[in-house]
Amino acid sequence: MAEDSGGPKAVDKWFDRASPTYRCVVDPTHQISSLFGWVNVPSAAWIDEDGRIVRSAEGVYPAETTYRFGIGKVRLGDKAFARATRDWIERGADSEHVWSREGLAERLKPVDDDTLLAEATFKLALHFEATGDSARARRHFATAERLAPDNWNYLRQGWTHTGTAYAYLKVLRRTNRLRKTSDKRYYDPMGLPDENYRRFVEPEWLWTPAVRHLKQLFRR
Amino acid sequence: MIILANGKTNEVAQRTDANGALWVRLDELRGATGWQMKPEGACLGELCVPLPPNRREDWIADADDWVWFCYSEFADMIGQKHVRDGDVWSLGSVPEVRRAGLESAIAPDFEVIERNGDTLRLSDLRGHKVVLFTWSSW
Numbered sequence: 160m161a162e163d164s165g166g167p168k169a170v171d172k173w174f175d176r177a178s179p180t181y182r183c184v185v186d187p188t189h190q191i192s193s194l195f196g197w198v199n200v201p202s203a204a205w206i207d208e209d210g211r212i213v214r215s216a217e218g219v220y221p222a223e224t225t226y227r228f229g230i231g232k233v234r235l236g237d238k239a240f241a242r243a244t245r246d247w248i249e250r251g252a253d254s255e256h257v258w259s260r261e262g263l264a265e266r267l268k269p270v271d272d273d274t275l276l277a278e279a280t281f282k283l284a285l286h287f288e289a290t291g292d293s294a295r296a297r298r299h300f301a302t303a304e305r306l307a308p309d310n311w312n313y314l315r316q317g318w319t320h321t322g323t324a325y326a327y328l329k330v331l332r333r334t335n336r337l338r339k340t341s342d343k344r345y346y347d348p349m350g351l352p353d354e355n356y357r358r359f360v361e362p363e364w365l366w367t368p369a370v371r372h373l374k375q376l377f378r379r
Numbered sequence: 380m381i382i383l384a385n386g387k388t389n390e391v392a393q394r395t396d397a398n399g400a401l402w403v404r405l406d407e408l409r410g411a412t413g414w415q416m417k418p419e420g421a422c423l424g425e426l427c428v429p430l431p432p433n434r435r436e437d438w439i440a441d442a443d444d445w446v447w448f449c450y451s452e453f454a455d456m457i458g459q460k461h462v463r464d465g466d467v468w469s470l471g472s473v474p475e476v477r478r479a480g481l482e483s484a485i486a487p488d489f490e491v492i493e494r495n496g497d498t499l500r501l502s503d504l505r506g507h508k509v510v511l512f513t514w515s516s517w
Contacts, residue, residue: 211484269474
């Protein structure tokens with residue numbers, strides 16, 4: 160499920176490259192994330208044969224993934240989620256990774272008014288983006304960002320409206336600030352015993368000294 | 380007028396209102412918002428909300444040969460957030476639907492179009508294990 164306001168044009172090349180054997184959907188209005196309360200990608204849910212959610216998590220990379228991020232490289236993920244998913248598919252409710260009812264109740268929490276308002280506002284921004292009214296799209300993206308500052312889907316989709324490079328820089332600045340000033344993580348832990356995640360986007364800068372020097376210059 | 384709800388964009392008739400309320404024609408209500416009027420009240424799937432007897436006349440009105448429902452006031456009553464910009468209204472999730480989903484842990488149903496053009500409805504996959512996975516290009 161591609162959560163992408165750019166629609167097929169923005170995501171088709173990724174789908175094609177993956178040669179998927181599974182069902183693929185583009186979700187330009189982020190409907191799926193809204194319904195499941197997800198605030199980041201990749202996110203995933205296991206749904207059993209009765210239609211019940213038995214686990215939900217974010218940061219669910221299928222393996223350790225290295226990819227370019229602006230001028231740097233990022234390494235994310237490990238095999239913990241894929242291993243756990245295989246275990247659930249084979250063992251079903253007997254899998255140790257299935258959440259109990261109590262565990263579900265603890266994790267699937269209700270959302271507050273600001274979050275609900277942010278959702279409506281974000282959808283308004285997506286509409287104006289799709290209809291080419293950039294000024295109004297930006298205004299509503301900004302409001303959604305203010306109402307739900309922890310929703311990375313809103314932040315990154317909104318920043319991408321301004322431009323991909325701009326969005327990269329905003330992510331870096333925000334993750335750096337979070338790392339220094341809070342214990343918030345880019346992804347919530349999955350709660351798997353063998354997970355070994357880099358929970359922040361940590362670019363391995365190719366030109367770190369040069370970047371530091373530039374930053375110092377900008378500060379002056 | 381456009382109503383954004385449930386991942387869809389719906390163009391509906393507009394009724395001018397001095398207070399800026401959102402009025403939806405009853406025949407367009409279900410398509411635009413998911414709700415439909417029944418004898419027991421406004422219903423969304425299994426969920427039915429009785430209209431307050433003292434507001435019924437205020438919220439359902441005849442105009443321009445059609446019957447209209449004051450949706451924004453109903454949304455306020457049920458705690459559904461809505462935002463307007465010009466002729467575009469965006470409706471958020473219905474809190475009661477979210478609450479019921481949290482209690483039962485039943486995955487919320489949705490309908491989307493697959494890349495190959497087929498319609499995918501989550502509830503059609505009952506009887507199978509489903510791994511739902513989101514990603515993005517940004």
